[in-house]
Each structure stands twice: as structure tokens, then as C-alpha cells.
Amino acid sequence: MAKCSFCGDNIEKGTGKMYIKKDGKILHFCSGKCEKNMLKLRKKHTNVKWVTKKKGE
Numbered sequence: 001m002a003k004c005s006f007c008g009d010n011i012e013k014g015t016g017k018m019y020i021k022k023d024g025k026i027l028h029f030c031s032g033k034c035e036k037n038m039l040k041l042r043k044k045h046t047n048v049k050w051v052t053k054k055k056g057e
Contacts, residue, residue, distance in 0.1 A: 006034035007051045 002011045005027040017035060019027040029035040037043045045051045 002028040004028055004030040004034055006038045006045055008045070009052075 001013065002016070003009065004011055004016070006029060009030050011028055011030045015030070017029045017032075019029065019035065019039070021027065027038070029038070037048060
């Protein structure tokens with residue numbers, strides 16, 4: 001089971017999106033909301049209130 005690269009939630013098998021950057025890094029997203037905040041809006045998970053990801057993860 002993969003974890004979302006932005007919010008840290010577990011992603012069920014068969015759901016979510018996989019994004020591969022030009023440098024080969026693979027990012028997993030549980031929703032379009034997480035994908036948009038990380039890639040388009042360039043926000044950090046620490047500055048968003050709805051993210052439950054803890055420091056150090």
C-alpha cells in the first residue's frame with residue numbers, strides 16, 4: 001500500500017494517481033486536491049491545516 005506524497009494517507013490499491021517527475025522521482029497522490037496543492041500551487045504540507053502528516057515523516 002502506497003502513501004500519499006503530500007498528506008501521508010494510505011492509498012487503497014487501484015485508486016489514486018502516480019506522477020513521475022523528469023528526474024525519475026515517483027510521487028503518489030490520494031486525490032486531485034493533494035496533487036494540485038503540491039505540483040501546481042507548490043504548497044508545503046506543514047502550511048496546510050487539513051493535512052495530518054507529522055513532522056519527520
